[in-house]
Structure formats: C-alpha cells, structure tokens
Amino acid sequence: MKAGCSIVDKPEGAEGYHFPEWAYKTESSPGSRQIQLWHFILELLQKEEFRHVIAWQQGEYGEFVIKDPDEVARLWGRRKCKPQMNYDKLSRALRYYYNKRILHKTKGKRFTYKFNFNKLVMPNYPFINIRPNGVVPQSAPPIPTASSRFHFPPLDSHSPTEDAQSSQFSGGSLGPSSQEPLNDSSDRKPDVPELEDVSSDWRRGVDLMASRNAVGPGSINNQKRKPEVMLPVFTRPGIYPDPHSPFAVSPLPGRGGVLNVPISPALSLTPTLFSYSPSPSLSPFTGSSCFSFNPEEMKHYLHSQACSVFNYHLSPRTFPRYPGLMVPPLQCQMHPEEQPQFPIKLQPPPVGRKNRERLESTEEATAPQLASASPRIKVEPIADKELESEEPPAKGKDKSEEEEEGPGMVMPNTSLEGERGAVFARPAVPSWPSAPPAPTRINFPTEESQGQGEGGGEKPSREPVGDTGVQEKREDALMPPKLRLKRRWNGDRQAEAPEEHQNGKLHWNGVLGASHLVPPPKAVTATAASDT
DNA sequence: GACGGAATGA
C-alpha cells in the first residue's frame, strides 16, 4: 500500500471512520482491496463537508450531483494516488458502472448520476423493506425499517459497547428502484434490459418478505449471513440526515443512517452471484455476530421461510442461517418419521409470485394447514452449482420470475459449503401416472445424481426404490428415519457410496422437515463461520 | 458534456 494512499487515508474531512480493510476488497476482484469509485462517491455523499462538491440530488432517490467535478476528481485521484485524475477519467470510470447498473446517468442533468441501489443493495438485502405496497416516492427518504438493522463491528474510536448497541443501520428502502425504470429505460443498453422488469418484480418479492419484517424493531436482515460484511460506510461523524439520501437515518436511537452496502455491487450484478457469497478470503470473521434482532421476529421469519421452503419446493438454500439460532418446531414442518404419511407428490413449481403472495397472506394463518394439507414435494438432488447455473426452472417460468427468485430472493448463503448436498430441486413432472407416489423422494448428492439433477426434468430412471422388500423394511425399522428415507430413495445406491451420505450435513440437508427447519447447530455455525 | 472503444496496468 502506498503511503498516503492507504485505505485509511481518507480525503480531508473523512475523519471519523474508516472502513475495515475487507470493505475494500471486492468480491468480484478478489485480492483487490482498493476502494471502488462508487464506494468513494458514497463516502463523499455522506460527508457534509463535501456537500459543496457532491451531494444528493433533491427530489431523486439515490441521485447525486457532482457539483464540482474537478474537486471530486481531485479527491478521487488523491485517494487513488492518481494525481492526474480528472473528471473525464473519473466519469469514464463512472460510465463503466452503467453496464453494471451500479450507476446510471441522469440524462439532461449535468454531472448528475444516480445510484441503482436496487442492484447495489437489494439483492443482498432482500428484506429491506420498500414499502408494503412496493412503492416509494421518488423524493421520499428511505423508509427506515427494522428489517435491515445490523450491528457493525466497532470501528475506530467508537466504543464497542456503543456500537454493539446502537450501530444498527437502517439500510432502509433504497428506494430508487421504484422510479428508475420509468425514466431510465432509455439509458439501458439493449443488452441489459432487465433492470426495469426485474426491479419491480423483484421488489415485489422483496415486499413480500419485507412486509412481514417491516415492522418491529426486532426483524433482521436475514440476508446478512456475515454481519461483518456490512460495510459501515457512514458512521456518525460524517453523516448528515439528508432527506434525499438513500441512506436512512435509523428511527432507532443510536447510530443513524448507515448504508448496508455490499462489498461490491458487482456481486449483485451477476445473476449467478446475486446471492451474497463472500469469498472465503473475504471472511476472516467467523462466529462473531453483529446482528441485532428480535428472536421472536426471527422465529417468525424462519417459520415463514421454512414453510416456504417446504411448501414451495424452494431450495433449502433459501433457508437462511443464523448462527446459533434454533427454530422452534413449526407446524408446517414435517418430521421425517411422518413423511410416509404425507406422500410427496411431484408438483409443478409454484406459479411464482402468485403463490408466493398467497404464501405471504396465508403463511401465518395456515401454518397448521400446511402440514395437514400434506404438501407433496419431490426432493431432488442438485449439483453444487445449482445456483450458478440456475437454469430456467420450469419452462413456464418467465424471466421476471427467474430474476425475482434468483437474484432477489435467493438467500445469500446459497453457496455455502454446508449447503452442498441434497437440496430441493425444482419439482418435476410426476413420474407416477398411475402408480401411487412413493414416499418422500429424497435424493442425496452423488456424483451421478448431480449430473442428472440439473436437467430440470426427471428421468424415468429415477424412480423411487421404495419397495425394497421385507428385509429392507426390517432394516428400515432399525434404521434412523433419515437413513431410512435415504435408503428408500436411493436404494442400493446408498450402499454403493455410503461414505457420501454419512456426514451430518448431508443428512440434515437431505431430510425434509424438521431437519431443514432446524439445521444442526454444527452445520449452521459452520456455515456462518467459514466459507472455506 | 457525455459516451464508449481500445489499450493498458495493477
């Protein structure tokens, strides 16, 4: 690191905070710890002393005006040790953000750009509430919600205690999403047309989630598996409550507006990486949690999530992990032992949003029904990189739904090691036209199965091997339920590659029901602690 | 001023 250009070398007036080193290390450019321009811009925007240089645009969410391009360029050049920096160069860098949809230009307004917080933040913080109706007034300040409050690791001179108690940030609804599509569609390049559709569709999904998390000080941003990832962009010293700032001022006592900016927005620009998946090297932190949440809210959410996973065939990857959190038994969950009583039936995937909305409206009230309705689910193995290659699930699924479900709704921990193993696959066409469905079909990740699972369709060869005879039934009786199910499903495959199925994570992953809802602490902690 | 291609560097 060059002297004077270290990351802690803030521009003048930048005292009061600095980011941990990792904050400058981007996901998309592993190893790079240099601050990115958009980081820097945000930083300036949050500092009152730079208001004369760059400031949020009045009336536009996330829009900012570079009042003094030369000065901004100078500051940027200073930060980057590029004395030759000028606005032309800086703007070129900014323009590169267009394609990434981190930024876009406000046409007709000189030196005016707009952050696409939709892309910048939302995918990583799907639970940021926009608003129950999904609409945010363009000029309105972010709606602070408790759904995205976090604790930041203590920084600087701040009292750890204080931080621990009050450093929640209210990422708030980074509202620009709602207005962008309208006036910026012309900005979009043909090859990146998804913003408009996605933002709205995706936001709906967000709202779904947010609506139940929006209230109550205890709800949490479940997406943040690693609280340390939180970029404490703005802490008290420099912040100022700008009504046009997308950074909400927390309604709660304590630290005010802090943006939960992901380390790199580029992350979310890549559909395959929409779910936040910090690189291992990026995660020197392990168990330390800076989350602040209300256990009841958490339970509530987990319940809903569990039900969603269960009833809508979502990948259990969508089930968030919370270190140390155990979800109490839920009514919608099924104990493995009970599964045979609730034969799982292949079903086409939910229509999408519609179903999700239904879930939203009924999840709480119908939790008991969910179990009694004996939802039928087919569990399929999926390759590890299911999400990377999240192919169009069902043929009928339209793009917006894909976007919505993939980028927006997929949990950030989708790439966790602990997740490797059996996961819920997309339900496929029922393979028992006439024959009664086998009991819960559960696949475990084997090499072969992984190869097949991605196909989307189910191969006839993957019939249940449930009727294995009396002997097996006897064995089953002696077998743990999970193993029993596994055997039924995999048949002798189990015997061929038993070692693959012996580890706990596969067990809990592969078993539908309570084990999903209450992943073993080991798995949970491992997931949260290390993404090695 | 804004845009984006191209070459280049880290």
Place this chain on the structure above:
DNA sequence: TCATTCCGTC
C-alpha cells in the same frame, strides 16, 4: 476486475 488513460464521436 476495475479502473486509468487516451481518444474519436455525438
């Protein structure tokens, strides 16, 4: 990858 630098074009 993410700029940085240069430059032609609009």
